[in-house]
Amino acid sequence: MDVIDPDLDLVRRTKLGDCHAFDMLVVRHQRMLAHVISRYIKSPQQIEDVTQEAFINAYRGIMAFRGESKFSSWLHRIGVNAAMGFLATERTRIPLYEALSNTKTNEPLVPEVADEESPERLLITKQIGETVSSALKKLPGELRAAITLREIDGLNYEEIAKIMDCPIGTVRSRIFRAREIISAALRPKLELFRDRRW
Amino acid sequence: MTGDGKLKEEISAYMDSDLVAEETDALVDSLRYELDARNDWFLYHLTGDAIRGQTTIDDGFSIRILAKLKDVEIDPLYDPLDNSTAGLDLF
Numbered sequence: 001m002d003v004i005d006p007d008l009d010l011v012r013r014t015k016l017g018d019c020h021a022f023d024m025l026v027v028r029h030q031r032m033l034a035h036v037i038s039r040y041i042k043s044p045q046q047i048e049d050v051t052q053e054a055f056i057n058a059y060r061g062i063m064a065f066r067g068e069s070k071f072s073s074w075l076h077r078i079g080v081n082a083a084m085g086f087l088a089t090e091r092t093r094i095p096l097y098e099a100l101s102n103t104k105t106n107e108p109l110v111p112e113v114a115d116e117e118s119p120e121r122l123l124i125t126k127q128i129g130e131t132v133s134s135a136l137k138k139l140p141g142e143l144r145a146a147i148t149l150r151e152i153d154g155l156n157y158e159e160i161a162k163i164m165d166c167p168i169g170t171v172r173s174r175i176f177r178a179r180e181i182i183s184a185a186l187r188p189k190l191e192l193f194r195d196r197r198w
Numbered sequence: 199m200t201g202d203g204k205l206k207e208e209i210s211a212y213m214d215s216d217l218v219a220e221e222t223d224a225l226v227d228s229l230r231y232e233l234d235a236r237n238d239w240f241l242y243h244l245t246g247d248a249i250r251g252q253t254t255i256d257d258g259f260s261i262r263i264l265a266k267l268k269d270v271e272i273d274p275l276y277d278p279l280d281n282s283t284a285g286l287d288l289f
Binding site: 034 | 242
């Protein structure tokens with residue numbers, strides 16, 4: 001029996017008109033895409049706006065994705081295009097004297113955008129990172145190794161099974177248990193932040 | 199393992215391309231209709247992203263996207279990577 005690539009499965013469902021399947025793709029890729037866009041744009045609000053724009057472009061043009069590349073790669077390129085489009089628009093708003101001074105120094109005409117990261121948002125992000133890091137460190141060695149090989153090294157279950165010298169079913173179980181333990185540590189934090197944006 | 203535990207393990211396996219086609223319809227239905235399953239989908243992905251040091255978007259982001267998608271139609275002629283078919287500003 002063939003296993004299913006979740007991205008291809010969710011894209012297929014989106015093409016059939018299931019916008020909730022696309023919502024699952026958003027949950028799956030939102031931070032990766034925002035991370036890509038944050039290489040070009042500094043302001044968190046603008047990163048979110050451009051990330052939204054990229055996802056909506058992807059949804060509108062989902063028929064153009066034919067599985068010739070990974071969905072994440074396709075989305076990555078849409079995100080870069082959206083960021084470039086945003087910067088091009090911003091560039092037209094730069095007053096002439098600034099454009100001239102940039103020309104003199106040969107610096108690229110990338111606008112300076114104020115960093116609007118709020119202290120609260122920074123704190124929440126930091127706490128989530130610390131909670132996950134702490135939970136990861138406390139995991140039994142075999143669970144920590146399995147989740148690290150999967151999430152950091154991007155190995156599939158078969159590759160992890162070979163490295164850990166165990167059946168694939170054991171890898172599946174270890175990764176699930178690791179996710180559950182880390183999620184259990186995160187849940188109270190997220191409850192705490194429920195009414196706040198992070 | 200309880201039914202809930204089995205569903206959670208299937209969510210985790212589906213994320214990692216370790217679920218067979220026959221199992222996915224019921225799972226995706228659960229993810230669509232069951233809040234707990236949807237929360238697990240969200241949390242398991244947040245966990246992976248946090249391990250990789252990516253925690254930038256807030257938890258309401260996908261809900262805001264879903265609200266916007268209601269006003270957007272899939273366009274079979276639109277290719278987001280082809281500048282000649284791009285142009286409609288949705289914002």
